[in-house]
Amino acid sequence: MxxxxxxxxxxxxxxxxxxxxxxxxxxxxxxxxxxxxxxxxxxxxxxxxxxxxxxxxxxxxxxxxxxxxxxxxxxxxxxxxxxxxxxxxxxxxxxxxxxxQPSSQILQEVRIGPKGYVNPAWAIMKEVIRHKAGNDPRSLQSYEYESYSRIELDANHLSEKLLRKKFIKKALSLADSLKITDADKMPVLPLFLSETISDFFYQGKPEAKREDIRRTKTNGIGFEDGTLLAQLTGSSFQQYNFYKNFVSAAGKDFASPLSDSWKGWYDYELDNRNAVVNGKTCYQISFKPKRPQDLAFTGTIWIAVENYALYQIKATIEPSANLNFIHQIAVQQQMESGKPDEPWLPQKTRILLEVGQLTSGSSGFLAKIYTVNKNTISNRVYPPDFFKNTISVADNAQTKDERYWDMNRPDSLTLAEKSVYHLIDTVKSIPTVRNYLMAADLLINGYYREGDISIGPLLNSYSYNNVEGNRIRVGFKTNSSFNKKWILGGYLAYGTKDQDVKFGTSVDFILSRKNWTEAGISFTHDLNQVALLSDSYLYQRNNLFSAFTRFGKIDRRKVFDQDIVTAYLKRDLFKGFTEKVSISNWSLDPQFLFQFNDPKGGISHQLVVSELQLETQWSPGSQPLLSETVNRAIHLKSNITAPVFTFRYTLGLKGALGGDFSYQKFSLNVSQTLKLGGLGRGKYSFSAGYIPSTVPYPLLENHLGNQTFIYNPNAFNLMRFFEFASDKYASLSYTQHFEGLLLNSLPLIKNFKWRLVGTANLLYGDISRNNKINIFDNQSIALKGLSNNPYIEAGYGVENIFKFLRVDFIHRLTYRDNLNSVNGSPKNFGIKISAQIRL
Missing domain, CATH: 2.60.40.1120 (Carboxypeptidase-like, regulatory domain)
Incomplete structure (x- = not known):
């Protein structure tokens, strides 16, 4: 027992x-x-x-x-x-x-049940939209916080061609020794790493932002100016607000899952009614685009039960979206709850941008951005001039102090991240890497940098036309390695047919970098064309078009020998406001029949012009950036939708340096980019001008035509060179990029990721009686003035062909029978081609 x-x-x-x-x-x-x-x-x-x-x-x-x-x-x-x-x-x-392991898996289609079924996620989303105005951080009068940003850029998916190069092998062996590889032991080559600590400020009405950069630490291959990089990589550029209907990234507008039109863009699925995240009870809702090619996200949102506010989001742009080169954009964000009844602000944001190989022989790129905000203060009242400067950099921002970073980073760097700084220093010293950087600079800027000088521009090196024959040109300009204040430039050109030497030289001096102030003087002896004497504000920025105007039968555009001396002074008077004063003296020695009534008496065949020009440009939201290594003004536009206003006044000085005429010219240009949500982005340019004086026709506004096969958005593309002139005019040009609208929904076509584009050009103009007499006295020209009818052309086209080609189909709607003795009948329909890189 x-x-x-x-x-x-x-x-x-x-x-x-x-x-x-x-x-x-x-x-x-x-x-x-x-x-x-x-x-x-x-x-x-x-x-x-x-x-x-x-x-x-x-x-x-x-x-x-x-x-x-x-x-x-x-x-x-x-x-x-x-x-x-x-x-x-x-x-x-x-x-x-x-x-x-990443996969291409996306959300399954939402299953629709029996008749009368209501998606349970919809009721929650309706409440999210109803509470949206109160939960949006923009409803605060103001807010500020301390922000830490870390950005890393790596080269990945290197092609076999690159992997065979000795300098790549050497760099990758260094990366491997420092354990800088991914989980699959695929080679990764760090290119850039930056850390920034700043104070960020936001004001709602009127909307304004400011960032004071306290410390920055940067290192990169081909990135030398830490001060400039800090202004481009700070917290100001990592602001993602999903309460907006569209979230802007990489120059595109992506529909937000919290958009007012949420049901038209997304399918939603309620995954969990009682998900607990960091002690908060949330609705967990997954979402995906209705159309895979749309610029929209795939991911999950966590909506707080207590107030229907966004607490967390994980959003990814899938490879199926109509984007070029970009394999993935992923945004993760967590909000921080502050005072009761106040909107929550972003606490942590992580962004991943993966770019694929641009060519089969190149590499991909991986950009990783991590931002942490703390010490938030809301609804402070700031002095009236507090937001005068959008970005400022402390004098000691680049002080090297590892102890400071160890104390102020929100989290410590991993061993691999610490090794990146060392690896970048080592890779920069490899001679072949420097050669590749110079080659990249040549492709982007058109200049080949060799020590203290940059040779170019490449596009102007050769041309052929019926006046000069084969034209060979060699030019240069000094860079910041030569001097940080003085910029010297010049070129020599020779034509095999006219056997004439052309040349130019220039000297520029930077007086101040803080409020950018520069002055310069230049002299040029070269050929010019009356057809290109337009006061167009924008066409000279199109370097490809300008280069092609040196080709072909240029004698039809009234070629003349020109000697021109120009001196100027340019200054940023305050943020977004630039003033330029220039004085020039130039001669027109025609290679065509030309005459005018000389004010000094008799008939003259050569024209001498002396003029003073004042130019004022106002670009709201434009912020000048400080740089010690770039010898040109750099302006960053924080609000790309803000219009840019430019006004010019030109005064002809009779008798000064031999000037033949006294006259006045007034002109104005307004240009603006428009964000139109699902319709894409539009851009317009409005110009108007008035010349109240009697002048020879080369001094009128000779409206810029385009008889090249290159599309020029700043010209009238079916107007012939030297076809119309005015002394009072108004013009409007408009371009609409529809992104994937319509074509994203067409079977087969949607797989090409083509995009529609629409264009329109409108011109009203007139010539006074006296100036008409000057034109008609020259029987050798076909130039005409516009009558009471406007010149109109409209077009449509497809862009993103093979990712960089664009084809425009343009119709001339008025003056379709405008015959002239030089060019005959006009082309009333044309096809123009252009190359562009758009994401």
């Missing part, structure tokens, strides 16, 4: 031990990361197999989960990644660091 009692006690004790063992908690902690980029996977689901127990990773990919019983495994899943199961051991405290 005693023995039996002992057995029962023993069994009881064994069972109690088992109960106690099973009641002990098993704690799981770890971090979920992307297997390729090693970035945290935010809000991943960690589910315990066979139970309803689970949790989510936080913004930094970390998770914590406690189990009361031993279980077999956990499964980690996240949209855009392949799920992964991990076994659980019996150890009481376990660390599970899991890497997820």
């Amino acid at each position: 005693v023995f039996e009692v002992k057995i029962l006690v023993f069994v009881f004790l064994i069972s109690m031990v088992g109960e106690l063992a099973s009641a002990q908690k098993i704690t799981l902690t770890g971090k979920i990361t992307d297997a390729n980029t090693k970035d945290p996977v935010t809000y991943a689901t960690i589910a315990v197999k066979g139970t309803s127990v689970g949790t989510h990773s936080d913004f930094d990919g970390n998770f914590h989960l406690e189990l009361t019983r031993i279980k077999d495994s956990v499964t980690i899943s996240s949209i855009g990644y392949q799920p992964k199961s991990v076994l659980i051991s019996s150890t009481l405290v376990q660390t599970l660091n899991v890497q997820l």
